[in-house]
Amino acid sequence: MLGNFCYSNPTKLYFGEDALHGLSEELKNYGKNVLLVYGGGSIKKNGIYEQVVEILKAAGKEIYEDAGVMPNPTVEKLYEGCRRAKEGHVDLILAVGGGSVCDYAKAVSVSTYCKEDPWEKYYLRMEDVDNKIIPVGCVLTMVGTGSEMNGGSVITNHEQKRKIGHVFGDNVFPKFSILNPTFTFTLPAYQMTAGFFDIMSHILEQYFSGEDDNTSDYIMEGLLRSLIHSSRIAVKNPTDYEARSNIMWTATWALNTLVAKGKTTDWMVHMIGQSIGAFTDATHGMTLSAVSIPYYRYILPYGLAKFKRYAVNVWDVTPEGKSDEEIAKEGLDRMEAYMKEIGLVMNIRELGVTNEMLDGIAEGSFIMDGGYKTLSHEEIVAILKESMRDGQ
Ligand code: NZQ
Ligand code: ZN
Numbered sequence: 092m093l094g095n096f097c098y099s100n101p102t103k104l105y106f107g108e109d110a111l112h113g114l115s116e117e118l119k120n121y122g123k124n125v126l127l128v129y130g131g132g133s134i135k136k137n138g139i140y141e142q143v144v145e146i147l148k149a150a151g152k153e154i155y156e157d158a159g160v161m162p163n164p165t166v167e168k169l170y171e172g173c174r175r176a177k178e179g180h181v182d183l184i185l186a187v188g189g190g191s192v193c194d195y196a197k198a199v200s201v202s203t204y205c206k207e208d209p210w211e212k213y214y215l216r217m218e219d220v221d222n223k224i225i226p227v228g229c230v231l232t233m234v235g236t237g238s239e240m241n242g243g244s245v246i247t248n249h250e251q252k253r254k255i256g257h258v259f260g261d262n263v264f265p266k267f268s269i270l271n272p273t274f275t276f277t278l279p280a281y282q283m284t285a286g287f288f289d290i291m292s293h294i295l296e297q298y299f300s301g302e303d304d305n306t307s308d309y310i311m312e313g314l315l316r317s318l319i320h321s322s323r324i325a326v327k328n329p330t331d332y333e334a335r336s337n338i339m340w341t342a343t344w345a346l347n348t349l350v351a352k353g354k355t356t357d358w359m360v361h362m363i364g365q366s367i368g369a370f371t372d373a374t375h376g377m378t379l380s381a382v383s384i385p386y387y388r389y390i391l392p393y394g395l396a397k398f399k400r401y402a403v404n405v406w407d408v409t410p411e412g413k414s415d416e417e418i419a420k421e422g423l424d425r426m427e428a429y430m431k432e433i434g435l436v437m438n439i440r441e442l443g444v445t446n447e448m449l450d451g452i453a454e455g456s457f458i459m460d461g462g463y464k465t466l467s468h469e470e471i472v473a474i475l476k477e478s479m480r481d482g483q
Contacts, residue, residue, distance in 0.1 A: 092303045092304070092305065093305050093306070093307075093352070093353030093354065094353045094354070095353070096352040096353045098348070098349070098352050099261065100240060100261075100264065100347055100348060100349070101261050101264050101266070102239070102240040102241075102264045102265050102266065102267065102268055102347070103117070103266065103267040103268075104239075104240065104267070104268050104270060104343070105267065105268070105269050105270065106270045106271075106336075106339075106340070107270075107271065107272075107336075108271060108272070108273055108332075109271075110269045110270055110271040111142060111143075111146065111230070111269055111271060113267065113269055114143070114146050114228070114230065114269055115146050115149070115150060117228060117266070117267045118146070118147070118150040118152065118183075119150070120266075121182045121183040121226065122182030122183070123151065123152060123153050123182065124152070124153050124155065124179050124180055124181045124182050124183075125147055125152045125153065125154055125155065125181060125182065125183045125184075125185050126155045126156075126157055126172075126175065126176050126179055126181040126183070126184045126185065126199070126225075127143070127144070127147070127154050127155065127156050127157065127185050127187065128157045128158075128160060128172070128184055128185065128186045128187070128188070128192055128195060128196050128199070129156075129157075129158055129160065129186075129187045129188050129192055130158075130159070130160045130161070130162070130188045130189070130191065130192050131159060131160075131161065132158070133188075133232065133277065134187050134188065134232060136277070137232075137274075137277040139187060139230065139232060139274055140187070143185070143187055143230060147185075153179075155175060155176075155178070155179035155181060157171075157172050157175045157176075157199075160172075160188065160191055160192045160195045161191065162189075162191045162372075162374065162375075163191060163245075163247045163254065163368055163372055163375065164191050164192075164194060164195040164198070164245075164246055164247065165246070165247050165248070165249060166210045166214075166246055166247070166248045168195065169195065169198050169199065169202060169209065169210070169246055172195065172198075172199040172202075172203075173199055173202050173203045173205075173209070176199050176203040176225060177203050177204075181225055182225070182226075183225070183226050183227075183228060184196045184199055184200055184225050184226070184227045184228070185227075185228050185229075185230070186227060186228070186229045186230070186265075187229075187230040187232065188230075188231075188232050188233065189231070189232055189233025189235070189236070189238075189282075189286075190233065190235060190236025190237075190238040190245075190289075190375070193227075193229045193231070193236070193238035193239060193265065194236070194238050194243065194244040194245050194246070194256075195244075195246075196227045196229070196265075197227055197238075197242070197243075197244040197259060197263050197265075198213075198244045198246055199225070200224055200225045200226070200227045200263060201213060201220045201222070201224055201244075201259065201263055203223075203225055204222045204223040204224075204225075205220075205222050206222065210246065210248060213244075213257045213259075214246055214248075214253075214255040214257055215253075215255070217257060219260070220259065220260075220262065220263065224262055224263060226266045227263075227265045227266065228265055228266055228267045228268070228269075229265040229267070229268040229269065230268075230269040230271075230274070231268060231269065231270050231271075231274065231275075231339075232274045232275060232278075233275060233278055233282060233286060234275050234283075234286045234290070234335075234338055234339045234342045235285065235286030235287070235289035235290055235342055235375075235376055236286075236289060236342075236346070236375070237290075237293060237342055237343060237345055237346025237347055238265075239265060239268035239270065239343060240264065240265065240268060240343050240346075240347040241258070241264060241346055241347055241348060242258050242259035242260055242261065242263045242264050243256055243257075243258050243259075243346070244256065244257055244259060244263070245257075245365065247368065247369055247372070248369075249369070249372075252369045252370060252451065252455060253369050253455060254365040254366065254368045254369035254455075255365070255457075256361075256365065270339055270340075270343070272332060272335045272336040272338075272339045273332070273335075275335055275339065276329060276330050276335065278329075280326070280329070280434070281374065281377075281434075282374065283325070283326075283329060284322075284326060284376070284433055284434050284435060285374045285375065285376030285377045285380070285435075286342070286376055287318065287322045287325070287338065287376070287433065288376045288377070288379055288380040288383075288430070288435050289342075289375060289376035289379060290318055290338070290341055290342045290345045291315065291318060291319075292360055292361065292364075292376075292379040292380075292383065293345040293346040294311045294314055294315055294318070294345045294350070295315075295360070295383075295387075296356060296357050296358050296359075296360055296361060297311060297350050297351045297354070297356045297357075298311045298312075298315075298397070298401070299357050299387070299390070299394055299397055299398075299401075299462060299463065300354065300355040300356050300357045300394075300397075300461050300462050300463065301354050301355045301397075302394075302396060302397070303354070305353060305354050307349075307350045307351070307352065307353065307354050308354075308400075310344075310349075310350055311350050312401075312404045312405055314341050314344060314345060314350075315405045316405060317337055317341050318338060318341050319405070319429060321333075321334040321335075321337045321338045321341070322334075322338060322433055323429075323432070323433065325338060326433045326434065355461045355462075356461050356462075357459070357461050357462025357463070358459050358461070359386065359456075359458075359459060359462055359466060360379050360382060360383055360386055361379065362456045362457045362458070362459060363378075363382050363386070363452070363453075363456045363471060363474070363475070364378035364379040364382060365378070365455075365456075366452045366453075366454075366455035366456040366457075367381075367382070367439060367442060367444060367452055369455055370443075370444065370448050370451065370452055370455070371442050371443040371444060371448075373442035373443060374442075376435075377435065377436040377441075377442060378439075378442060380430055380435035380436055380437065381435075381436045381437060381438055381439045381441070381442060381478050382439065382474060382475070382478045383430075384423065384426070384427050384430070384437070385474050385477035385478045386474050387423055387426075388420075388423060388477075389464075389470070389473075389474055389477075390462065390463050390464045391416075391419055391420070391423065392416075393463035393464040394462075394463030394464075395415055395416065395419055396415070397463075398419035398422060398423070399415045399418045399419045399422070401419075401422050402418050402419055402420075402421055402422020402423075402425070403418065403422070405422070406421075406422045406425040406426065408421045408422050408425065438478065438479060438480075438481075439475065439478045439479055440479050444475070444479065446479075449472050449475045449476065450472065452471075452475060453468050453471040453472045453475060454468070456471050458471075
């Protein structure tokens, strides 16, 4: 049964090979000063930077640049971005990049005019925004996080060994996002595949909860089937437009808040993955892939009916002559084989995790309710140990 909810999503999307035309349209709605935010330089190599700057200049904008946003953006970088945004009296923050750049843009958007330390207010204390918000627009170049159509913003504090995501409200969602699948063609294979699993994990973490019948679970099964199909094509041929465009669209729907409405969710894989990220700075999607199979095998007995449904509806396991448990386990075996097939990291050791870190990673994993089992600290350590086992 669906619970009560309110749904709206304020982000306007432009999708397809011609999507960048939407930028000229959108720029008409904002003042002269634009903070152009981007990462370590991929957009200069693949020509996206030139295209965006040309459009900004044609629209008569004054461009303030804020480059060097790192994967897993840091709190120090956030303070720097706030200074830059304030100096430029910016009217719009234009993020050109992946989830890190979009997340960072949202963080600068809410923090520039914040009178307190934004790390403490928004990330440690999770408070609402009560100051001026600078609007954000996004040109997406990496697929996975869903940041292009949600209020999520994840910031890392290496000194405190904490990586924390604040899910801001509608007023912080990007005002518009440009989604051109060809912009993602230059992604290195490792990043591309990590993004695929980020999408899968977002869906699974909203799917594996509850025992009721609700529309969202059917939508998610469809999204998963599409993702599995297209990702297999994309790893062999990264410039297959059909596959990459379907994946881009799936990523957006996986985390634009729709499928979570009216149901419970289980974000523990992300909580553990983020804590691994705080200790290792590893690629986000790989921190999720490396712990997922041990996590799901562990919680399977507590949500057996759903794991059985997943095996049959997503992985086409034939149920005849098998117990519920056998069916459910076969589903996870197929998922594991698929993950290895597309080249995901399956062991946290590969991400730089050592035995000495396990207790701290578990400590830094925010324990959430909503899934089939609320984990204890010891259970998280046990799952981490399992994710370090040889053969994993
Ligand atoms: O910095 P550049 O040079 O641009 O290189 C980036 C970066 O090294 C590169 N890249 C991006 N587009 C490219 C490209 N290289 C070649 N061609 C292109 N077209 O890819 C690398 C990774 O980029 P990044 O933005 O870090 O990846 P992703 O999109 O996975 O974002 C990860 C961040 O998003 C957070 C993660 O925790 C992490 O900090 N998340 C945000 C969420 C949200 N807003 O809701 C939810 C997610 O679960 C996630 O936690
Ligand atoms: Zn994610």
